[in-house]
Amino acid sequence: MSGDRLTLGAVAYDPKVVTIWDGFRRWFAAEGLDVDYVLYSNYERQVEELLAGTIDVAWSSPLAWVRAHRLAEAAGGGARALAMRDTDRDLTSIVVAREGSAVEAVHDLKGKVVGAGAVDSPQATLLPLAHLGGLGLTGELTVRRFEVGVGLHGDHVGGERDAARALMAGEVDAACMIDGNHLLFAREGLFPPGATRVVAQTAPYDHCNMTVVDGPGGPQPGREALLGRFCQLLFAMDYGDATVRPLLDLEGLKQWLPGRLDGYAQLEAAVDGSGFYDGAGTVTAEGYRP
Amino acid sequence: MSALAEPLPQVALGGIGLDRGGHLLIDQALRRLRPGDALLVTEGDAHLELHLRAWARSRGHAVDGCVLRKGNAADRRMAGAVRAGGTGPGGIVDRPPSSWGLAARGSLVEAGGPDLASADLASRPQVWSDVAPKLYAQAAASQWDPTTAVDWSATASLTAEELPDEIESAVVQVMTYLVENEQAALMVPARFLGRIHPHFREVVQLLAVQVADEARHVEVFTRRAQLRGFPLGVSGAGGRASLQTLLDEPDWSLASFLLSVLGEGTFLSLLSFLERCAPDPVTRQVARLALQDEARHVAFGLAHLTEEVAGDRALRDRLRAAIERRHDALASTSGLAPDVHDAMVVLAAGSWAPTAIAAGWAKVQALQADMDDGRRHRLVRLGFTGREAAELSALHTKNFM
Numbered sequence A: 001m002s003g004d005r006l007t008l009g010a011v012a013y014d015p016k017v018v019t020i021w022d023g024f025r026r027w028f029a030a031e032g033l034d035v036d037y038v039l040y041s042n043y044e045r046q047v048e049e050l051l052a053g054t055i056d057v058a059w060s061s062p063l064a065w066v067r068a069h070r071l072a073e074a075a076g077g078g079a080r081a082l083a084m085r086d087t088d089r090d091l092t093s094i095v096v097a098r099e100g101s102a103v104e105a106v107h108d109l110k111g112k113v114v115g116a117g118a119v120d121s122p123q124a125t126l127l128p129l130a131h132l133g134g135l136g137l138t139g140e141l142t143v144r145r146f147e148v149g150v151g152l153h154g155d156h157v158g159g160e161r162d163a164a165r166a167l168m169a170g171e172v173d174a175a176c177m178i179d180g181n182h183l184l185f186a187r188e189g190l191f192p193p194g195a196t197r198v199v200a201q202t203a204p205y206d207h208c209n210m211t212v213v214d215g216p217g218g219p220q221p222g223r224e225a226l227l228g229r230f231c232q233l234l235f236a237m238d239y240g241d242a243t244v245r246p247l248l249d250l251e252g253l254k255q256w257l258p259g260r261l262d263g264y265a266q267l268e269a270a271v272d273g274s275g276f277y278d279g280a281g282t283v284t285a286e287g288y289r290p
Numbered sequence B: 001m002s003a004l005a006e007p008l009p010q011v012a013l014g015g016i017g018l019d020r021g022g023h024l025l026i027d028q029a030l031r032r033l034r035p036g037d038a039l040l041v042t043e044g045d046a047h048l049e050l051h052l053r054a055w056a057r058s059r060g061h062a063v064d065g066c067v068l069r070k071g072n073a074a075d076r077r078m079a080g081a082v083r084a085g086g087t088g089p090g091g092i093v094d095r096p097p098s099s100w101g102l103a104a105r106g107s108l109v110e111a112g113g114p115d116l117a118s119a120d121l122a123s124r125p126q127v128w129s130d131v132a133p134k135l136y137a138q139a140a141a142s143q144w145d146p147t148t149a150v151d152w153s154a155t156a157s158l159t160a161e162e163l164p165d166e167i168e169s170a171v172v173q174v175m176t177y178l179v180e181n182e183q184a185a186l187m188v189p190a191r192f193l194g195r196i197h198p199h200f201r202e203v204v205q206l207l208a209v210q211v212a213d214e215a216r217h218v219e220v221f222t223r224r225a226q227l228r229g230f231p232l233g234v235s236g237a238g239g240r241a242s243l244q245t246l247l248d249e250p251d252w253s254l255a256s257f258l259l260s261v262l263g264e265g266t267f268l269s270l271l272s273f274l275e276r277c278a279p280d281p282v283t284r285q286v287a288r289l290a291l292q293d294e295a296r297h298v299a300f301g302l303a304h305l306t307e308e309v310a311g312d313r314a315l316r317d318r319l320r321a322a323i324e325r326r327h328d329a330l331a332s333t334s335g336l337a338p339d340v341h342d343a344m345v346v347l348a349a350g351s352w353a354p355t356a357i358a359a360g361w362a363k364v365q366a367l368q369a370d371m372d373d374g375r376r377h378r379l380v381r382l383g384f385t386g387r388e389a390a391e392l393s394a395l396h397t398k399n400f401m
C-alpha cells in the first residue's frame, strides 16, 4: 500500500482475470480511486502477502478467508469480509451417483469410491466430504481426488469435470460438485437427462469475499478511508451501467453485497475435521503443494 | 403469505428440465412479472430444485425451493438501450451514432459493445438518397447470369468473312480497355462500402450489388475478348494513370462524383455506341447488359449528389476543384491510348475499306460529342450553369472513365 493507492490481490485462475481487474481498475480510476492489482498463482501465497501487508485487500476464496482470519487472529489482530458477490451466497454442494446404479441413497456409498475435486476445493472436496462424514461415512468409503489446479481452491472447474466424467465412465461410484456444475454438466451433455441421481446435498454456504486483515492495533485510519471508498464504489456498480456490466458478467455477479460471516461455519468445521489448516492458519494438509 | 393473498403466478414445465430448455418457459413467465414478484415453478424434472437454485443465482433471481422472486438484472441490462431509428427508410436518422454499430436499423440496441468507428460515412446528407431503396430493389431484380444471358455461340460461330481477324483484334483491344475500367469501377465503391454506416442499409446494399455488377462486367468483357482465341490487347500507361486518380480520391462525395457521374456517365455513351456499332452479336449483347447496370450506378451517384448539393452549397466548389485537380494531375499523361481510340474507329468501321474507316471515324467523333452532351447535362442537374458545365466537361479525362 502506498499513499492514496489501494492494492488488491487476486488469483489468476483464468486469463480472464486480467481482463476483469484491468477493467475494474480503469472503472475505479474514472471514479477517482486509484486501485491497482497484483495477481497470484495460488491462494496460499496471496493470503501470506495479505498478512504481510503487500496487498490491502484480497479477493479471497472461502478457504483463503478461513486461513486469513486464523492467521490474523493468531497474530493478535483480526480479519473482515468487506464485500461479496450476490452469487457467493447460499451455494450448496452435492454428491451425485449414476441413476440405476447400486448407489440409490447416500448410505449405499459404504465401501464405494467417491470422486472429489482438488485437495483444496471447498465445494468439490472439503464441504461434501465433511457432509458425508457427518452422515457417518468417514472411513467407510474411498475418496479419489481429481487434482486439477491445486492452489486455486477449486476455482478451476477441471477437477469437478474430471470427477463427473469418471462417474459416467463407471470409474467412480459417485462424484462431488457444486450445485451449478450439475446443471452445467447436464447442459454440456456430460450428464444425459435422467442419468444421474443426487444422493446428498450440503446445507447452504457462502463463497468468496473481499478480505482485509488488521493488526493488533486495529484498522489503520488512512487505509480505512480508501477501503471505505472502495466499498462504496463496489456497491455502486450498477448492472445498468454499460461500462461496468461486461466486467460484472465476466466476474459472474449482478451486484456486490456487503460481506457476511455466517456462511462459513461449515467450511471452518470441514477444515478442522480434515486438518487442512490448524487453528492458527498454518497449512497442515498432507501433501498439499500449491 | 396471508390467507387473503392471491395465489402465486405459476409456470408448469411439463417435466422438462432446466438442462433441456425448461428455463425458457420460466423466462417467458417472468417477462410478464415485475422485479420482486414471485413465480411458482411446477412439474420440473427430478433435479428441479437443484437446478432452479443454480440457475436463479446466475440470473440474479432469488429462490426458495420452487418459488422464484424476479430480480432486476434483465431490466437493468436494457436500462440504457435505445432504438436504432425505425426499420423502414422513414426511420432513418441524420447522424446514427457509431455505438449502434452493426445493429439492425430499428432494433433495440443494448448499451455497451464496440463502436463501429470504421463506419465514418455516417451523415444522412452525405450518404443517403431517397431513391436508394427503389434502385436497390431494381438492382436485385436485374441480376443476370453471364453464362445464360449472353448467346456466346453467336460470335464464336461467325466465319472469317463475317468477322475478319483485323476487326476482331480491334474488338479485343476495346474489351481489354473495358476490363481495366471495370476493375476500377469495382474497387472504388468497394473501398467505401465498409465505411458507410450500416444504418443506411439500402445504400450499402445498392453499392454491394454495384460491386457485383462490375464483377460481372469484368467477366463478360474478358470472355468476349477470349472468344476467338486472340491474345488480349494493350493496357496503356495513360489509361491506368487516369484510373489511378479515381482510386486515390479519398473523399466519398468526390470519388462518387468522378466515378459515377462523370466516368460511368461517359460510359453510358460508350456502351450504347458499342451496342449499336459493334460488328458481332456478343459484343452488342454484353454492351447492352452492362449499359443497363451502369444506368443504375449513374442514377444513384447523381441522385445522392443532387440531394447533398442542395444542402451544402460549398460542395459544388469542391466538385469543380476535384475535376480541375484531376485534370492537372493527368496533364502530363496521354489519356486514352491511341490503340484504343483507333480500335474504336475500326470496330465501328467494320472493315478496312477507306469509306468504312471514314464512317467509323465519324461515328467515334459523334460518340465523343454525345459523351460531352451527357456530361454537361448531368453537371447542370447538379446545379452548374450551362457555361460552367461546358468548361468542366471539357476538363474530363480523355480516358472517358
Ligand SMILES: [Fe+2]
Residues within 6 Å of the ligand: B182, B185, B213, B214, B217, B290, B294
Ligand atoms: Fe461496369
Ligand SMILES: [Fe+2]
Residues within 6 Å of the ligand: B185, B214, B264, B293, B294, B297
Ligand atoms: Fe458501374
